[in-house]
Amino acid sequence: xxxxxxxxxxxxxxxxxxxxxxxxxxxxxxxxxxxxxxxxxxxxxxxxxxxxxxxxxxxxxxxxxxxxxxxxxxxxxxxxxxxxxxxxxxxxxxxxxxxxxxxxxxxxxxxxxxxxxxxxxxxxxxxxxxxxxxxxxxxxxxxxxxxxxxxxxxxxxxxxxxxxx
Numbered sequence: 020x021x022x023x024x025x026x027x028x029x030x031x032x033x034x035x036x037x038x039x040x041x042x043x044x045x046x047x048x049x050x051x052x053x054x055x056x057x058x059x060x061x062x063x064x065x066x067x068x069x070x071x072x073x074x075x076x077x078x079x080x081x082x083x084x085x086x087x088x089x090x091x092x093x094x095x096x097x098x099x100x101x102x103x104x105x106x107x108x109x110x111x112x113x114x115x116x117x118x119x120x121x122x123x124x125x126x127x128x129x130x131x132x133x134x135x136x137x138x139x140x141x142x143x144x145x146x147x148x149x150x151x152x153x154x155x156x157x158x159x160x161x162x163x164x165x166x167x168x169x170x171x172x173x174x175x176x177x178x179x180x181x182x183x184x
Contacts, residue, residue, distance in 0.1 A: 025138050026054035033113075033131045037124055041098065042114035045105060045135050048073060053109060053139065060114065069102055069112045076102075090129070092121070103128045106136025 030043040034056075042057035042065075050070030055062035076091045091102040099115045101124055111132040115124055 023054040026135055027056065029131050029134055029138075030054070030056045033127055036127050037113075037115065037119065039116040039119035040113060040124075041116060043131075044069065044112045045109055045139075046070065046112065047109055057114065065112065069110055072102060073110055090125070090132075092125075099124065101125070101128050103132035104136065105132040106140040109136060109139040111135055 026045045033043060034040050042055075042060055044055045044057055044062055044065050045053040046066035046069055047053060048070060050067045052062045052066045055065075057065060072091060072093075073088065077088045080086060080088050087104070089104055093100045094117075096117075098117045099113075099119060099121070101113045101115065103111045103113075105111045111128065113124065113128050
């Protein structure tokens with residue numbers, strides 16, 4: 020797709036600056052792929068998992084009063100998965116080998132995320148919609164966050180037993 024070209028160009032520049040990068044994916048926060056360069060990794064599945072991880076990360080930053088989501092880093096036995104905010108409606112997920120310089124990965128990932136976010140937010144790369152979703156529908160509003168309050172302690176005075184009924 021022609022809309023993917025600016026993002027794919029950014030991926031090429033990113034790979035030149037971080038040689039240990041093994042994959043890159045830009046996706047909407049809803050889990051739809053915008054562009055990908057993920058050899059050996061199914062992009063739709065990675066985008067869906069990124070959206071799920073993003074949901075948890077956003078909730079965690081909210082609950083701990085850490086502000087807006089910026090990035091998420093996971094390390095496995097064979098390397099890293101890093102996800103960066105890319106504007107208001109997209110995320111950038113990078114896959115890297117275990118020997119990557121994590122500081123360099125963060126520096127370049129943040130820069131690339133900012134550039135991809137500018138492209139997406141400016142409309143240069145339109146967000147794709149699923150076929151079931153029409154443009155006439157209102158976007159779904161996020162579920163309100165629950166405030167947890169302590170429950171009163173159970174006592175014999177406020178507990179009914181089956182023999183009393």
